[in-house]
Every structure is written in C-alpha cells, then in structure tokens.
Amino acid sequence: MTDLELSQWFIREVFPLEASLMQFLHRNWRNESDLNDLRQDVYVRLYESARNELPDPVKPFLFAVARNLIVDRIRKTQVVPIDAVSDIDTLDVASESSSPERNVIARDELRRLQSAIDRLPPRCREAVILARIECLSGREIATRLGIHEPAVSRLLERGVRSLAEMLYGQPPDPRAK
Amino acid sequence: MSDLSVSVPLSTDAEAIEAQAAAWFVRWGFSNLSDQGQQEFELWLAEAPAHRIAYWRLTGAWAQTDRLTALRRPMPPISASPSGFFRYFKHTVAAILVLAISAAIGWTQLPKPSVQIFSTLLGGHKTIELSDGSQIELNTSTTLRVSLDKSQRSVELLSGEAFFKVRHDSARPFSVLVSGHRVMDLGTEFLVRKDTQRVEVALIQGRARFESVDASIQQHSAVLTPGDVVVANAGSMTVSKKSSAALSNALAWRQGVLIFHFTPLAEAVDELNRYNREKLVVADTSIESRTIYGTVPTNGVQAFIGVARNVLGLRVEKRDEEFLISR
Numbered sequence: 001m002t003d004l005e006l007s008q009w010f011i012r013e014v015f016p017l018e019a020s021l022m023q024f025l026h027r028n029w030r031n032e033s034d035l036n037d038l039r040q041d042v043y044v045r046l047y048e049s050a051r052n053e054l055p056d057p058v059k060p061f062l063f064a065v066a067r068n069l070i071v072d073r074i075r076k077t078q079v080v081p082i083d084a085v086s087d088i089d090t091l092d093v094a095s096e097s098s099s100p101e102r103n104v105i106a107r108d109e110l111r112r113l114q115s116a117i118d119r120l121p122p123r124c125r126e127a128v129i130l131a132r133i134e135c136l137s138g139r140e141i142a143t144r145l146g147i148h149e150p151a152v153s154r155l156l157e158r159g160v161r162s163l164a165e166m167l168y169g170q171p172p173d174p175r176a177k
Numbered sequence: 178m179s180d181l182s183v184s185v186p187l188s189t190d191a192e193a194i195e196a197q198a199a200a201w202f203v204r205w206g207f208s209n210l211s212d213q214g215q216q217e218f219e220l221w222l223a224e225a226p227a228h229r230i231a232y233w234r235l236t237g238a239w240a241q242t243d244r245l246t247a248l249r250r251p252m253p254p255i256s257a258s259p260s261g262f263f264r265y266f267k268h269t270v271a272a273i274l275v276l277a278i279s280a281a282i283g284w285t286q287l288p289k290p291s292v293q294i295f296s297t298l299l300g301g302h303k304t305i306e307l308s309d310g311s312q313i314e315l316n317t318s319t320t321l322r323v324s325l326d327k328s329q330r331s332v333e334l335l336s337g338e339a340f341f342k343v344r345h346d347s348a349r350p351f352s353v354l355v356s357g358h359r360v361m362d363l364g365t366e367f368l369v370r371k372d373t374q375r376v377e378v379a380l381i382q383g384r385a386r387f388e389s390v391d392a393s394i395q396q397h398s399a400v401l402t403p404g405d406v407v408v409a410n411a412g413s414m415t416v417s418k419k420s421s422a423a424l425s426n427a428l429a430w431r432q433g434v435l436i437f438h439f440t441p442l443a444e445a446v447d448e449l450n451r452y453n454r455e456k457l458v459v460a461d462t463s464i465e466s467r468t469i470y471g472t473v474p475t476n477g478v479q480a481f482i483g484v485a486r487n488v489l490g491l492r493v494e495k496r497d498e499e500f501l502i503s504r
Contacts, residue, residue, distance in 0.1 A: 003229060010230060011237035040191035040227050047226045113241060114320075114335050118373075122299075122454070129298065131207065132242050138207045156207070157199035164238035 001051050013058045014046065018168035020059075021066060028070050038073075042066045116166035120159055127155035128163070191231075197221065198231035202239070296320035297337070300452045300476060302433065310344040311351065316370075316430050317452045317475070338370035340431060345383075357391030358409055367401075368428060375410040379424055389414075433475055439468040442489075445481075446502070453478050454498065461503040464491065 001009075018039070025038050045065050046055075055061035117125060123145070130141045138156075142149045201218050222229055297303050297315045304314045307323065309330060315321065319337025324330075327349070332341075334355040343351045345364035353360040353369055356376050360369060365383035370376070378387055380401040387407050388398035394411040401407065404418050419427075426436040430452075437445050443465040446457045452475040459465050467489060473481050478500070485491045485502055494501045 007229070007233045007236075010233050011240070015234055015237050036191040036195070040194065040231070043230045044226050047230060117242070118336065126298065128242070129296070132239075138203075153200070153203045153207075156203045157196070160202055160235045160239050161195060161199050163242065164235050167238045167241055168234065 001054065006047065006050060009050065009054060010043075010047075014043070014062065015168045017059055017062055019171045021062060022169050023171065024063060024066055025070075028067075029073075038066075038069065041069055045069065113167070116163055119166060120162055124155045124159045124162070127152055128159040131156060191227075194225075194227055194231045195235075198228065198235055202232065202235050292322065292324045294320065294322045299454060302430070302475075309346065309349070312342040314340040314342075314431055316340075334369050334371050336371055338368070338430075340366070340368045340428060342366045343383075354390070357389055357394045357411070359388050359390045361386040361388070363400075375408055378407045378409075379419065379427055380405045381424060381428070387414075429472070430475055435473050435475055435477075437469050437471055437473070439470055441465060442467045442469055442502070445469050449473065449475075449478065449481055452476060455500065456498060457481065457500045457502060459503075460501040464502070464504055 021039065021042065022035065025035050025042075026032070029035065029038060042062070042065050045068075046062060049055065049065075117128065120128060126145060127141055130136045130144055136144065138149050138152050141152045145152065201221060204214065205218055222232060295303070295305055295313070295315060297317060297319045299318050301317055301319075302315065304312060305323075306312055307330070308325065311330070313321070313323070313332065316338040319339055320335040321337075321339060322333045322335060324332075330346075330349055330351040332351075332353045334353060341351075341353060341362075343362040343365050345351075345362060351362035353362075355369055355371050355378075358376050358378075360367060360378055363384040363386065365385045366381040367383075367385055368377075368379040368381065370378075378385075378401070380403055382403055385401050386398065387401055387409075389396050389409070395413060397409070397414045399405075399407065399414070399416055401416070404421065404424065405416055406419050406424075407414060407416050409415075423438070426438055429436040435445075435448055437448075440448075443459050446459055450456045455478050457478065469484065469489065471484065473484070482493045482500060485493055492503050494503075
C-alpha cells in the first residue's frame, strides 16, 4: 500500500470509527489525558500493518489493536490497580461490530456538521466560514475580521482541530440540530 | 485519576503532533509556502507515520465541511492565484498527495446545477431571487440550501432565519425543511427561524401547511392562516395568533431594525446579540424582566447602550468583547 492509498483508506474507513474507538479507550484507560496519545498509537500500529495488507473488515481489527495496546501498556507498568482493567478481558468487540455511525443518513450528517460548526468558538467559526464558504485567503480573512494574519492562522488551526475532534472523536449528539 | 497510567511514559506526544499538523495544514492550504517551507513540510510528513496520520485526519475532517459549502459555488479553478484556501497548488509530491486526497473525497466536485447553498455571516442580510420568481431573504448568521427541479422546489434552513415570498405553483410544490419540520407552501409569505432548541414559523400571507417529517420527533401538522405563529421543538408544537403589528415587528430586520414593544430586557439583548460581534449581557437577574420599547438598528449596540444608561438608568461596563448591564 502506498501512502496515497493509505490516506484515502484512513479517511474513508478508519476515522469514521473514531468515536467508537474513543469510547472503547475511555472505558479501558482511566487517565483521560492519555487518550489522544493512545489513539495515535493505535493508528500508527494500524498503519504499520495496513501497509502490508488492508485489514477487512476494519472494525474488529482496529479494536483488537486497541486492546493489545492497552494490555501492553498495563504489562509495562509495575503496579496495576485491579479496577483499571475491569473489563479488559471481557471486551465485547462483537457488540461494536455494527457501526451506527456509518449508517446515519445524509441529513443527520449534515445536522451533525452544522452542530459541529455551531459549537466552534465564535471567532474561530467566523474564520472557518470565511475560509470555507467564502473561499477567502488568510489576508482577506484578516482584513475582514480586523486582525493580523498570524491570528487568523491560529483561529483556523484551532478550527480544524476542533472539527476533527467533533466530527470524528465524539459520538453523534442525538439532540444536535 | 488512576495511578496506573501516570507511570507509563508514552512514546509520542499526540497533542504536539496534532498542533504541528494543524499549523502545516493552515500554512500549506492558505498562505504562500516558500520552496523551503514546502520542503520542510515534506520532511515533516516523511518523518513519522504519526505525522502523516494526524495530517490526514485534519484533512478528512476539513473536507467534510464541504457538504455545507461546496454546493454554494463552483470550486475556484486550480491556478497560480495566491489567494484563497486551497486554490494554491505547487508541483510537489505533497501537493500531488493532497490533490489526490481531495479528488478522492470530493473537494473538486462541481455542484449539481440545481442545488445551491446561500449563507450570511453575523450581522448579514441578503435577498436572493430564485429562478421561479420566489424570493428568500436571509437574516443574520443564516445558511440554507435550495434545490430546484422540474417537480419540486425545496429549501432546507440549516441555521438562522429567513423570510420567504413564494410564487405559488401547484405543479411544483415549494417546501421548507427545518429541524425535522416542513412548511408546505399553499401560496404564501412566511418567516422561518431556527434556534438551537426550537423552530418558529410565522405566516404573513396566504396559506401553508406545517408538519413534522422526522420520525424521531412528535408527529403533528397544521394548516396556517395569516397571523399564525407556530413554535415547535422535538416534543411539542403550539400555534398562536399574533396581531399584524407584532408580525411586522418580527419582520423589522428586513428593514435593518429591531422593534421592541414592551420587550423584556433579556429578550431584547438576545435579539440584538444575534447581529453583533460585541455581545450584551444582562448581568443582574433582577432587571431581566424590565421591558423596553423602541426601535434600534440591528447593528445598534451603542444606541442600545445609550438607552440602557440614559433611559433605563442602568450601568453598562465593558469587559473584553462583552458589555455587562447591571443596576
């Protein structure tokens, strides 16, 4: 697999599973501040093995990787509190195999997207909308918002990160309009 | 929390990598990257799989916003024009990589001719004329999608508020979708507003049917006649009659003003805040229900502050971008 193919595979098949993955990691690893690092390590492991062959189906494989990673981490530590691993051996990956997030209809996706954009901090949202809807350049956005270009960059950086977090990392909010 | 994870040094710092990925994403996409910068970017990508994955992840998320926006206008052509997000492509491996990704996920997709997205920013106001002769007026922070074909005309209000003046055509019904509800035109002028929790539809002229179309919300339906105002959320719907004066107040934004008619202060402030970056905050619950009366331009934050100070005798203090109103 080339990186080009892998990038498309990640975007199409892997990132949409991120909300489930994060729930899984959250249930099995108690220190929240590690979760993004764990997620990254899961992705890197998945990447390494997908380079040889794309796992199909992706989901059980992804969760197996996540599970192994957690088990490894626990082994490396000297002290393991019992309740830290409460359900590591009873991880019900099978129940994760249906993927509601893949079945949502387009309207719900649109709603979710809208709600993600609505939840951006106001300045950040304006910068994202100007960049995305109005297709303005950094300089043009800076003029429009009355701030300097580097500040626009910060807003857009924050915007794209928040969008990734909300669109991939968080479960769909059923009340999102 | 757990003492388990504290002792595990993680090999890489996802937070830092994501921040770098975001910085490259923005630099690459939207400012002129020098050849040297371009090389640095490629080196960074090549350095570790984690870098590439973090970058792809942001690219994928950003591309999703296309669904809201790409339909609005054709993507700008790929040219040497230095302005514009992702208009600027360089002949490098990284550029080709991103190009290929964008092709795969639809950045370069051209809109279907019959579907358009229109939007206004904070404080914006815009009137659009549809090819069928109907008019839509968008209020502040509004996004809607219009889809016209031979057998139907359909608009989805994604956010904000809009006034519809529909040219009736029984062969081509006109419908407005909003938060799982639908307004079906029977020859009408009406106003639709979408807030986070609720939908409000006011019928000015003619007749329209209001109904829920989403199975997950309470089913209801009503035929509206002039003066009817429907307020609906996922669980309920109420219809009330408003005087034509009250309705014209609700439509005053079309003339660029807000009309307050013994409106509680908290409500008036919320209304004005919809249009302006500088926000007013009622910082004292005891004055929330004080009513105010008068006409203020939609951008009249300073005028409003003047009224609060001089007419209502309230204190207004500026803190950051907010104005706190208290006794």
